[in-house]
Amino acid sequence: ELHKLLEETKFRSDRDTVILVGDLVNKGPGSFEVIRLARNLGALCVRGNHDDELLEAWFQSGRYKQGFPDGYPHDAVFKVSRA
Numbered sequence: 001e002l003h004k005l006l007e008e009t010k011f012r013s014d015r016d017t018v019i020l021v022g023d024l025v026n027k028g029p030g031s032f033e034v035i036r037l038a039r040n041l042g043a044l045c046v047r048g049n050h051d052d053e054l055l056e057a058w059f060q061s062g063r064y065k066q067g068f069p070d071g072y073p074h075d076a077v078f079k080v081s082r083a
Helices: 002-008 031-041 049-059 076-082
Strands: 019-021 044-046
Touching: 002 031
Parallel strands: 019 044
Antiparallel strands: none
16 A cells, blocks of 8 residues: 555655654554665654554563563564564
8 A cells, every 4th residue: 555655645765755644564464664664765663552552572672571472462573573
């Protein structure tokens, strides 16, 4: 959807800035792709609660201080590190 929107608005990286507002990850199957696209576009991003959850999981802090619970529902923490 974002690719299509960028095409429709004739986005140009030399002229335009993309600003993404929260929950870039853990909201669907494309977390890895969203992060990669944001990085490639040089997007400015506001961190949301799902992004905070990913960081807590990655650094094993907060609710994930004791590690991942059985059935951790998101795979973004394992994919985003490759972005």
